[in-house]
Amino acid sequence: MTLDRHGPEPVRSPMLDDASANGRIAHGFFSRAGGVSEGLYRGLNVGLGSDDNRDHVMENRALVSGWFSMTPDRLVTVHQVHSPDVHIATADNMGERPKADAIVTRTSGLVIGVLTADCGPVLFADPEAGVVGAAHAGWRGAIDGVLEATIAAMESLGAARGSITAVLGPSISQKNYEVGPEFVDRLVARDPGNHAYFSPSEKPGHAMFDLRRFTLDRLSQGGVRAGMVEDCTYADEDAWFSYRRATHRNEPDYGRQISAIAIKEDAHGPAF
DSSP states (O other), X not given: OOSOOSOOOOBOOHHHHHTSTTTTEEEEEOOSTTOOBOGGGOBOOOOTTSSSOHHHHHHHHHHHHHHTTOOGGGEEOOBOOSOSOEEEOOTTTTTOOOBOSEXXXXXXXXXXXXXXXXXXXXXXXXXTTTEEEEEEEOHHHHHHTHHHHHHHHHHHTTOXXXXXXXXXXXXXXXXXXXXXXXXXXXXXXXXXXXXXXXEEOSSTTOEEEOHHHXXXXXXXXXXXXXXXXXXXXXXXXXXXXXXXHHHHTXXXXXXXXXXXXXXXXXXXXXXX
């Protein structure tokens, strides 16, 4: 049943490690490594919405929570719908899975995470206030304000945006993200300045979209310290799932990776 028993091997951001509150905040941008799924979903597929074997998906999710030294019921994700909506996770509602595209918490002992397969996963931490967040930022969510809404939700829990570190995880790079003229027109209609995020494509009328720069600029304009993990999900098939790569190959489905963050508990109770 299993392909790899070495366990998950998430990528970590030095920026978030520096903001880890003496090790009390843990995070990981989880790759395909260390999972039990097979075939198209080979590796650590955590997508409940995929057509993968449900037992494999649940085991993969347990491996993720186990990496944080927590039980599977402590892993909180949402039903992502490309919205600007944010869920505030607590010990009382951790079993819920509402429609939203970001999660924030100040509750220790919860792992909050978002699933992606080319879109941008963003992890947030304010170590001084003891508040963390995770957002799923595809182009639609990013332009509709999911990043700004996540920052605002963190502030409602006591965070200060000047103390927040936000890191964009592995996502699709501009050289692999070709879009049609209707996409360009839609974004430029929102803001003529969005022209800056497009470069010419070899295909007439099309352009290459820089979702990563767009996301980082939104974060910086939101007043937080922003950084990025360079990995491109489309380019590295061994490491990452990619919706666009699967589409180009006419594959029937694709896996999803998770990016997650947690405030760890200790023997003395909640961290904050």
